[in-house]
Amino acid sequence: MTAVVGRGGGRAGRSRGGGASVATQMSVLTVHTVRTLLADRRLLLITLLEPLPMLLVFGQALSGLARVPGFPRGVAYIDYLVPALMVTTALQSGLQSATRLTDDLRGGLVSRFRAMPLWLGSVLVAQSATGLVRGVLRLATLVGLAWAVFGYRCRGGPLALLLAVTVALAVAWALGWAFMALACWFRRAETLQAAAGLAMFPLMFASNAFLPVAALPPWLRVVAQVNPLTHGVAAVRALTLGRPALPAVAATFALALLVTAVAAPIAIRGVRRTA
Amino acid sequence: MTSAIGTKAASATGTDAIETLAIGKRFGPVVALDGVDLTVPRGTVLCLLGHNGAGKSTLVDVLTTLARPTSGTARVAGFDVLAEPHKVRRRIGVTGQFAALDDRMTPRATLVLLARLHGLGRRAAHARADELLERFGLAEVAARALRACSGGTRRRLDLAAGLTGRPEVVVLDEPTAGLDPVSRLALWDVVRGLARDGAAVLLTTQDLAEADRLADTIAVLRRGRVVASGTPGELKARVGSRSVTVRPADPAAAEQALRAGGITPALDPARGTLTVPAASSRQVSDVLRALDAAGIDPGDLTLSEPGLDEVYLALATPDSAGSARDDSVRGAA
Numbered sequence: 388m389t390a391v392v393g394r395g396g397g398r399a400g401r402s403r404g405g406g407a408s409v410a411t412q413m414s415v416l417t418v419h420t421v422r423t424l425l426a427d428r429r430l431l432l433i434t435l436l437e438p439l440p441m442l443l444v445f446g447q448a449l450s451g452l453a454r455v456p457g458f459p460r461g462v463a464y465i466d467y468l469v470p471a472l473m474v475t476t477a478l479q480s481g482l483q484s485a486t487r488l489t490d491d492l493r494g495g496l497v498s499r500f501r502a503m504p505l506w507l508g509s510v511l512v513a514q515s516a517t518g519l520v521r522g523v524l525r526l527a528t529l530v531g532l533a534w535a536v537f538g539y540r541c542r543g544g545p546l547a548l549l550l551a552v553t554v555a556l557a558v559a560w561a562l563g564w565a566f567m568a569l570a571c572w573f574r575r576a577e578t579l580q581a582a583a584g585l586a587m588f589p590l591m592f593a594s595n596a597f598l599p600v601a602a603l604p605p606w607l608r609v610v611a612q613v614n615p616l617t618h619g620v621a622a623v624r625a626l627t628l629g630r631p632a633l634p635a636v637a638a639t640f641a642l643a644l645l646v647t648a649v650a651a652p653i654a655i656r657g658v659r660r661t662a
Numbered sequence: 663m664t665s666a667i668g669t670k671a672a673s674a675t676g677t678d679a680i681e682t683l684a685i686g687k688r689f690g691p692v693v694a695l696d697g698v699d700l701t702v703p704r705g706t707v708l709c710l711l712g713h714n715g716a717g718k719s720t721l722v723d724v725l726t727t728l729a730r731p732t733s734g735t736a737r738v739a740g741f742d743v744l745a746e747p748h749k750v751r752r753r754i755g756v757t758g759q760f761a762a763l764d765d766r767m768t769p770r771a772t773l774v775l776l777a778r779l780h781g782l783g784r785r786a787a788h789a790r791a792d793e794l795l796e797r798f799g800l801a802e803v804a805a806r807a808l809r810a811c812s813g814g815t816r817r818r819l820d821l822a823a824g825l826t827g828r829p830e831v832v833v834l835d836e837p838t839a840g841l842d843p844v845s846r847l848a849l850w851d852v853v854r855g856l857a858r859d860g861a862a863v864l865l866t867t868q869d870l871a872e873a874d875r876l877a878d879t880i881a882v883l884r885r886g887r888v889v890a891s892g893t894p895g896e897l898k899a900r901v902g903s904r905s906v907t908v909r910p911a912d913p914a915a916a917e918q919a920l921r922a923g924g925i926t927p928a929l930d931p932a933r934g935t936l937t938v939p940a941a942s943s944r945q946v947s948d949v950l951r952a953l954d955a956a957g958i959d960p961g962d963l964t965l966s967e968p969g970l971d972e973v974y975l976a977l978a979t980p981d982s983a984g985s986a987r988d989d990s991v992r993g994a995a
Contacts, residue, residue: 406752406827407781415778423766496775499762499823502726504752505779 406504416513420487421520434483434521438476438529445472445597446537457601462628466540469533470551470624471596474616476525477559478590482583484518485566489576492658508655511571515563522559526552543629551626554639558619561643564650571657590616595624615642679704679739679831679862680725686733687720687886694720696886697734700864702879704830707853707863709873711973712883718866721883722835725864726756739830755829757821757837765809769800769819772808773826780827794822799848814845821852832856834865838872850876870973874898882973890973897973904967906940906949908960909933916958923952940965 407415425431445452445468453464488511491497497510530548533539541548566583573579593603593610594617600608611617622639625632680702687695695717702708712718723729725738727747736743739753763772773794777787795801798818803811808819821837834853838846853876857863867873873880874894881891890897910916913934920927920936925948927936940946946965953960 406748407779411781412779415775419775423764426766494762495764496762496772498758499756499776500779501728502751502754502756503776503779503827504748 409506412505412509413512416509417516420513420517424517435525435528438472441472455602457599465537469539470627471620472529473526473555473623474558474619475591476529477522477555478562480518480522480525480559481562482566484514484563485570485579486576488514488567488570489579492574507658511567511654511658518563519556522556526555541627543627547626551623554622554636557640557643561646564647564654568650568654571654596620680864682736684734685731685736688732694886698888700881702862702864704862705857705860706878707857707876708879709877710866710881710883711873716883717886718883719835722833726754726833727751753830755824755832757824757834763808767808768805770804776823776826798822814841817841830861832861832863836866904940904965905937906946907935907937907964909935909962910958910960919956919958920952925952
């Protein structure tokens with residue numbers, strides 16, 4: 388898949404021998420990073436099962452939430468919940484990309500790459516692409532488990548489910564870049580996790596993920612309405628419930644694009660910086 | 663050995679592969695490099711000798727484009743490290759003080775990945791990896807995860823990794839630190855082989871014997887300055903090729919006795935030893951005679967080759983024969 392793109396496509400001044408083109412760098416590093424992801428079976432298993440506790444806690448213990456005022460009539464809580472978990476799972480997938488990146492930045496091969504004829508942004512692109520692979524696997528596990536064990540059904544049909552997964556992946560991609568930008572500047576997994584934790588809980592709970600916005604206290608309603616996650620959840624939920632989804636889907640893609648456009652340059656500047 | 667390592671042969675003759683002019687590097691108030699001038703012609707090895715904190719690694723970082731100098735200029739393989747870092751990176755191979763490798767990967771996977779990133783196609787990358795594995799005696803552990811490999815293996819892989827791109831200029835930061843004697847000899851062999859194939863090698867070390875063995879030119883770095891440089895022979899001639907150390911019961915009395923005999927010893931009060939440069943065996947007997955005249959038993963007597971400390975002592979102190987400033991000139995051109 389790579390070799391053909393490789394040789395000729397170098398940037399001006401880089402086509403001479405010694406140093407792969409940027410396209411080759413990206414594909415070689417992506418293949419390498421995906422392989423690393425798949426090679427660590429234990430970590431992969433934990434990663435895949437991570438959404439399970441949320442599914443249990445909300446799907447079973449807190450399923451009474453379906454009786455709050457403003458909850459859509461005739462919708463099972465599990466059908467309401469799974470779309471939200473798809474988006475929060477995507478959020479965590481983004482964080483995982485960034486955590487892996489801090490590992491790589493702390494030593495290992497990336498420190499060698501700095502003295503090689505490479506565009507270091509390739510490392511980030513590879514990590515981001517690997518994040519998508521991880522995201523697909525996690526979303527498949529989540530939906531599969533919800534389907535088989537908890538009686539989840541996608542009313543919108545298979546095509547809507549596919550589109551819903553795509554929307555969730557767009558969220559994962561964008562937030563992956565945002566968290567990677569943080570990772571490039573913090574450089575330490577602990578700091579990154581702490582900062583992400585700080586952002587993650589308000590994002591997840593001050594939103595429409597687990598309750599309709601109408602059921603939130605008034606001040607939280609305001610927060611939930613500006614929370615980008617609310618748009619993502621609204622889009623995925625509308626799709627899977629078979630409701631009109633176009634505005635929410637468009638808004639989510641636009642937001643994802645905006646976040647990526649801001650975060651990616653910051654991340655790329657940050658990774659170039661020597662520790 | 664062979665020339666199988668394969669570095670790009672020197673195409674433009676006459677130009678120096680590494681050339682620095684008054685390189686300075688400050689970290690806030692700390693001066694790490696204070697006007698370093700060096701030249702390394704193609705096909706030669708320059709050993710940069712110095713203690714921890716002398717500035718060796720900072721200089722390595724500057725030459726490998728990892729750190730920007732705060733003053734001066736440096737050209738590596740013909741390109742300015744500040745103006746054209748990318749072209750420099752394409753022509754250098756770096757082996758760091760701490761192995762920059764991924765523990766989860768095997769030696770073969772590491773070398774194939776790096777070869778691919780250097781622009782080799784899939785097949786060529788595998789061939790290059792196999793060639794390096796063979797050359798560095800890594801073939802047997804090629805498929806073993808690195809975390810299960812010994813320190814010597816890691817070090818050899820680190821060096822092989824630095825050579826995947828067939829560099830014109832090879833920079834090795836303390837490559838033999840912590841290696842067993844056999845691996846060390848093998849590595850010395852490789853370094854000489856690189857120079858024979860036309861690469862310019864800059865190697866940092868704290869070990870004078872290593873520098874003596876490998877270097878065409880030695881530069882002694884101290885507090886960010888080159889305090890002396892020359893061929894190993896030139897430096898040794900100035901340091902004295904060996905020294906004699908005695909451990910008498912009363913070091914102070916022995917010191918007086920030696921001074922009375924016109925000999926100036928270096929007293930190590932902590933160990934109770936006196937050290938005197940002794941290039942010839944006559945100078946050794948002079949020491950013994952002076953002590954004997956005062957009726958002092960020399961106690962333990964050892965002859966030793968000069969170490970880095972002696973070099974510093976002889977070359978770096980202002981009142982020694984050649985003053986530091988006069989010597990901070992270029993290495994052999």
